[in-house]
Amino acid sequence: MNYAALIDQYEQGADELSRSLEGLTRDDLFAHPAPGWSIQEIVIHMMDSDLIGADRMKRTIAEEGPSLLGYDETAFAKHLHYDLQDARAAAAVFAANRKLFAVVLRALPPETFDRFGMHSERGRETLGDLLEGYVQHLEHHLDFLRKKRALLGKPL
Numbered sequence: 001m002n003y004a005a006l007i008d009q010y011e012q013g014a015d016e017l018s019r020s021l022e023g024l025t026r027d028d029l030f031a032h033p034a035p036g037w038s039i040q041e042i043v044i045h046m047m048d049s050d051l052i053g054a055d056r057m058k059r060t061i062a063e064e065g066p067s068l069l070g071y072d073e074t075a076f077a078k079h080l081h082y083d084l085q086d087a088r089a090a091a092a093v094f095a096a097n098r099k100l101f102a103v104v105l106r107a108l109p110p111e112t113f114d115r116f117g118m119h120s121e122r123g124r125e126t127l128g129d130l131l132e133g134y135v136q137h138l139e140h141h142l143d144f145l146r147k148k149r150a151l152l153g154k155p156l
Helices: 004-020 026-030 037-063 073-079 087-107 110-114 126-152
Strands: 118-121 124-125
Touching: 004 037, 004 087, 004 124, 026 037, 037 073, 037 087, 037 118, 037 124, 037 126, 110 126, 118 126, 124 126
Parallel strands: none
Antiparallel strands: 118 124
8 A cells, every 4th residue: 555645645634624614604514404413513523533543543653452442423522512612723623633643654664554453343453544544534524514515505
């Protein structure tokens, strides 16, 4: 696998959440133009998920076969006051985290991407698997954001 290209994708996604919020009002952020989470909830989820993902990748790099604990994203959204958080600040945290961690990823020798941790729900996951998963996770949720914006009459 071409990890340099994957790291580039990971880093290039850093500013996508901020871009996806451009031109949206508070009402837009909290609207539910389609089933599922609001744009606000998606952005806060992405910040939470990426911070957890960076932790998982860091422990996979630094520790021998670490445990990678799963979490209930629905419970996070329900109990962590996603409605009170600032989506734009969350997007900035998301961006900073990706840009900072991309520096670490680029400094690793290729064999490091074969190191693994044991996810509590999915089992053995390599650093390469984790990185690819977080790149895809962003794309998955950006697709939802684009659709919600279009339904609000504010396409990207």
